[in-house]
Amino acid sequence: MITIIIHTRNEENNIHACIQSARLLTNDIVVIDMESSDKTREMVENLNVQIRTFPYSHYVEPARAFGIMQAKGPWVMILDADERITKNLADEVKISITNKTFTHYYISRKNIFGTRLWLKHGGWWPDKQIRLINKSYFKEWPKHIHSTPVIEGCVGTLTKSIEHYFHGELEDMVKKTILYEDIESDLLFQANRPVKISTFFRKFIGELSRRLIFKMGFLDGSIGVIESMYQAYSKTITYLLLYEKYYHKESSTL
Numbered sequence: 001m002i003t004i005i006i007h008t009r010n011e012e013n014n015i016h017a018c019i020q021s022a023r024l025l026t027n028d029i030v031v032i033d034m035e036s037s038d039k040t041r042e043m044v045e046n047l048n049v050q051i052r053t054f055p056y057s058h059y060v061e062p063a064r065a066f067g068i069m070q071a072k073g074p075w076v077m078i079l080d081a082d083e084r085i086t087k088n089l090a091d092e093v094k095i096s097i098t099n100k101t102f103t104h105y106y107i108s109r110k111n112i113f114g115t116r117l118w119l120k121h122g123g124w125w126p127d128k129q130i131r132l133i134n135k136s137y138f139k140e141w142p143k144h145i146h147s148t149p150v151i152e153g154c155v156g157t158l159t160k161s162i163e164h165y166f167h168g169e170l171e172d173m174v175k176k177t178i179l180y181e182d183i184e185s186d187l188l189f190q191a192n193r194p195v196k197i198s199t200f201f202r203k204f205i206g207e208l209s210r211r212l213i214f215k216m217g218f219l220d221g222s223i224g225v226i227e228s229m230y231q232a233y234s235k236t237i238t239y240l241l242l243y244e245k246y247y248h249k250e251s252s253t254l
Contacts, residue, residue, distance in 0.1 A: 001073030002026050002097060004085075007060045009034040011081035012043060014165075018081045019047050025077070025090040032067040034060075058179055064141035064149065071135050078131045082165050083109070089160035093132060096158060103137040103153025104130055108161040113223050115165060122217025122228050123210065127164075128157065145183050167227070177234045185241035195242045203239050208232035 004022045008015060008031055015031070022029050031044045035056040044051045052070055054063040060080070068076050075097045079085065089107070096105060108126035111119050119125065130149055139150040167173050188195075211217045211228035218224055 001028065002075040002077060002093070003028045003030060003071035003073055004077045004079055005067040005070065006031045006079045006081060007034070007063055007067060008032070008036060008040050008044075008081050009056065009060075010036045010038045010040060012036075012039040014081040015040055015043050016047070018079065018084060019044070019049055021084040021086070022079060024085050024087055025093055028072060030067070030070045032063050032070070034063060058183060059145045061141060061145055061147050062143045065138075068133065068135060068138055068141070074135055076133050076135050076138075078133070079162070080164075084163040084165070086160065086163060089158070089162065092158050092160045096132065096156070097134075099156070101154060102156035103134045104149075104151045104155050105132040106155060106157040107131045108158070109164040110161050111164050111166055113167050113227060117220060117223045119217075119220050119224060119227060121215060121219045122212065122224055122231075123215040124217075124227075126161070129162075130155070131162065132158070144187065145180065167230075173230065177230075177237060181234055181238040182241050184238045185245060188238070188242050189245045193242065195239050195246065199239050199243075200236050204232045204236040207235040 002025065004026055006015070006018055006022065006029065011018075019029060019031075029049050031049055031051045032054050033041055033044070033051055034054050041051060050070075052066075054066050057063065064078070067078065077093065096102070106128040107130075108128050111124045111127055113119055130151070133149065133151060134153070137152040139152060141147065141149045208228060208231075211231050212225065217228040220227070
């Protein structure tokens with residue numbers, strides 16, 4: 001038996017397709033909603049899917065462990081609202097959970113820019129994530145952003161992938177970047193990570209070179225170039241915000 005956990009926060013544009021894809025694997029689906037203010041909850045209820053509420057957070061990790069604990073059966077698969085399960089992946093999962101060797105699995109994600117292009121280069125593939133977990137071996141999911149779960153036992157890797165429809169409109173991308181990079185800069189600030197003017201140039205050029213040239217993002221065409229530049233911009237924003245935090249700290253001590 002397997003439970004699919006879907007995390008949401010204002011996902012009315014995604015949740016229907018996400019749930020429909022989840023039903024390729026199981027009807028035991030639980031949505032963990034972080035106080036959505038749009039029609040997400042109404043749509044989930046209309047689809048006769050269980051829904052649980054978790055306090056709003058700017059990122060999903062604080063809700064991960066709570067979601068896993070909602071699973072009735074021994075196995076849980078984690079899905080975000082902008083992700084889709086395919087028939088091939090569902091078939092592989094059904095077989096994999098009967099294997100006694102592994103307690104959890106990596107699943108690769110096909111990062112699809114909007115609905116247009118699967119980014120195969122620029123460091124976007126295979127983008128392996130631990131998403132299939134035997135609940136009995138799960139220990140914790142650290143609450144900081146981009147954390148990975150702590151699970152006992154052996155990890156395997158599935159051959160089929162999740163489809164991830166990320167980065168739609170540029171305006172929405174920028175809003176999310178400011179939010180997430182501010183959180184990242186807080187972590188760097190707490191760790192006393194040094195920053196100076198030259199850091200901005202080094203981070204931008206370094207990330208652009210890594211994505212666009214060394215990871216061959218240019219092979220994905222104009223969207224690959226745009227995404228490489230955007231990731232360099234995001235990295236730079238983190239350190240600009242970090243610089244600002246140090247500036248405010250110094251000003252407050254004067």
